[in-house]
Amino acid sequence: MTQAPDRTRESTLRIGDALTSLMPDGLPFRLTAYDGSAAGPEDCPVRLHLANERGLSYLMTAPGDLGMARAYVAGDLELHGAHPGDPYPAMLFLLNNLRFRRPRPAEAVRLLRGLGLSHLLPPPPPPQEHLPRWRRTVEGVRHSLGRDAAVIEHHYDVSNAFYEMVLGPSMTYTCAVYPHEGATLEEAQAAKYDLVCQKLGLRPGQRLLDVGCGWGGMVRHAVREYGVRAIGVTLSSAQASWAREAIAAEGLQGAEIRHADYRSVTESGFDAVxxxxxxxxxxxxxYPAYFSFLRDRLRPGGRLLNHCITRPSNRPQATGAFIDRYVFPDGELTGSGRIVTEVEDAGLEVRHHENLREHYARTLAGWCRNLVEHWDEAVAEVGIGTARVWGLYMASSRLAFERNEIQLHQVLAVRTDERGGADFPLRPDWLG
Known part of the structure; x- marks a missing residue:
């Protein structure tokens, strides 16, 4: 039997020394590695341990967030000093204190050789990682019906039980709206749905279409609290099943959940979308086809409320590798100005527009607390790797909202009638 080569013998540079050489201000955290090296202050509360050669290979073959994510999700890069369900404190510390410098080409070659060129052979990625974009064509062209269904399944069909642990009783996986400082996550999610209903001007007997309805939170709230008839549509079979059971348990009449693409909705004349x-x-x-489709579902005077994550500018920007591979495959963000433009170009009149990014940071903090509280159950349900992905994703997203790297906008629009009538109050009535 052939023994696997010991690649540590190829290394002439210790990992701790290599990393320290790239830090102009010194290593702000404590690092230990499988080669016995250590660096950084011994009393630092944030400690990283590189456990094996595979982890080093992940870091060397995919520098940046993807390599670190692979090593962390696989358990090859261990984080100490923060709970894996909420690594926010450690990530905040690293973000505020970590300063890399880019090595010169000759220095980079020396570092690679010193750590061992054999580590440049990429290991297989963790099973939680989705295919890179160039390989997703096996599922169809980007945003085709088949490919959209595949990527939605990747993210949303993880486990309803897992989502119950993370999201809480509301089963709402979107930004909450905190009505006051002391509001709970559940209170804030109810306030969000109430705000959407009020912006849409819902009244008893009206018809609502909720596209991308998730576990039916908006549908159930609107039917229960505002007396409307509502259709919700989701591409996730797990979400649709859960939502139908919740509707039946509440005994709600006039609430329908469809497991389908929103583009399959043929009805029109809705009072609100x-x-x-x-x-x-x-x-x-x-966007042009999307907002035109939603416009065509509305009656004259009907309203559209679009609630989505945005960027702080309208310039094109690629999605980060970690988010694209592990969280939202094929996801794409732009600025609120582009959203407003596309809504208007589709023939709708924008009447109100607001940014709720601080609310999303609070929402993510609440989800992380839930994951920490249910960590052992969550790991038993989906596995340690997937649980780590979620803690990392939610904590990093919280930081991004806090630092204004991403935002959350609600855009309210109306389909005017032939004479420009909007059936809209002189002043927004939901503001009191």
């Missing part, structure tokens, strides 16, 4: 957290999956190039 809500799109809460779906636009991120549509693709910017598809």
């Amino acid at each position: 809500s799109s809460i957290g779906l636009t991120e999956h549509i693709g910017v190039r598809n």
